[in-house]
Amino acid sequence: MPFLLERVRDKNTSMENASDTQSAPGGRRNFLGLVTAATAAAGAGACLWPFLQSLAPRDSAAAHLPVDVDISALPPGQQIVVTWQGKPVFITHRTPESLAALQDAALTGRLRDGQSNDQQQPPYAKNWHRSLDPRFGVVVGICTHLGCVPAYRPLPEGQGGGNWPGGYACPCHGSKFDLAGRVFRGAPAPYNLPVPPYSMPSPTVIRLGENPAGQDFDFAGIQQL
Numbered sequence: 449m450p451f452l453l454e455r456v457r458d459k460n461t462s463m464e465n466a467s468d469t470q471s472a473p474g475g476r477r478n479f480l481g482l483v484t485a486a487t488a489a490a491g492a493g494a495c496l497w498p499f500l501q502s503l504a505p506r507d508s509a510a511a512h513l514p515v516d517v518d519i520s521a522l523p524p525g526q527q528i529v530v531t532w533q534g535k536p537v538f539i540t541h542r543t544p545e546s547l548a549a550l551q552d553a554a555l556t557g558r559l560r561d562g563q564s565n566d567q568q569q570p571p572y573a574k575n576w577h578r579s580l581d582p583r584f585g586v587v588v589g590i591c592t593h594l595g596c597v598p599a600y601r602p603l604p605e606g607q608g609g610g611n612w613p614g615g616y617a618c619p620c621h622g623s624k625f626d627l628a629g630r631v632f633r634g635a636p637a638p639y640n641l642p643v644p645p646y647s648m649p650s651p652t653v654i655r656l657g658e659n660p661a662g663q664d665f666d667f668a669g670i671q672q673l
Contacts, residue, residue, distance in 0.1 A: 512657065519584060520652035527600050529589065532656040535673075536589040536597060537644060538616075539654060546602065546627050547582055549613040558611075559630045561640055568592075568629075568672075569643035570665035578628040578640075580648055580660070587629035588644055589616075592672050593637040596620035602627065616641070639672045 515532050517539060522528055527540040542550075549555065556562035564574045572580060579585055589597050598616035615626040624632045629641030645667055647660040659665050 514655050514657040516649075517654045517656065518652060519654055524583075525602055527602070530656070532588075532644060535644075537656060538585065538587050538589040538600065538641075540585040540600070540602070540627060542577075542583055542585055542627055543602075546614055547577065549604070550626060550628055551576055552613070555613060555626065558632055559626065560633050560635070560638075562630060564630070564640065566639055566671050568640045568670050570645055570659065570663065572660060572663050572665075573643045576628070578630070578643055580646070581651075584654065585627055585629065586643060586646055586654060586656075587641040588673065589641070590673055591618040591620065591623055591637050592631070592639040592641065593618065593621055593623050593635075595673075598623070598625060598641075642667070642670050642673055 512533060515530065517528070517530050519528075519539060519541070522539070522541045524541045524543045525546075527538055529536050529538055531537070561568075564578055569578050573586075577585070578587070591598050596618050598618045601612075601617045602614045604612055604614050612624075613626055615624060616629070617624050618635075618637065621636045623635035623637035625637070625641055626632070629643065631637045631640050644656055645659045645665045647655045647658050649655055
């Protein structure tokens with residue numbers, strides 16, 4: 449009888465071991481499957497997030513924030529181009545010679561709007577140099593004819609013979625502007641290059657998109673871009 453009970457006990461133990469052996473691989477497979485699925489989902493989520501971010505509407509307010517430009521290293525006779533509200537802005541360090549040329553009375557008669565009577569600039573830039581500081585020109589670099597970007601041609605020679613005082617030349621249809629952005633007569637461009645709202649919080653910083661204290665100018669009110 450004890451021998452029979454021992455046989456039964458051994459048989460039950462063998463069946464339990466067999467059951468564990470059969471169920472363990474399946475359990476491990478199920479667990480690994482869950483881990484794999486979770487990892488794949490996490491990877492897909494990581495890839496999807498930048499994609500969804502790219503579909504999200506951009507903050508339009510950020511595009512209209514003022515832009516500070518350090519001009520401390522800009523040498524005379526040179527120009528830099530920066531982007532403001534998606535537009536190229538030319539910032540030029542004008543030489544004493546070019547400033548003298550801008551004040552030449554003979555030049556005014558060759559310009560379509562030499563006195564800047566058309567609203568293509570803020571009131572504080574309605575002067576012979578169309579800027580806050582005569583040394584630094586600040587204009588939106590978009591030709592008022594059909595929207596091409598004029599080339600910087602600061603030297604008198606090489607453009608328009610000996611009468612060319614230096615400035616900007618549009619490569620598309622030949623419009624020419626002086627270094628204050630004023631358009632020459634006979635050019636297809638109908639208006640001077642626009643001057644954006646800007647201020648100078650220090651002598652070496654130009655802040656695009658912000659008027660000087662006490663001044664009010666809305667760039668949307670210009671005649672033509």
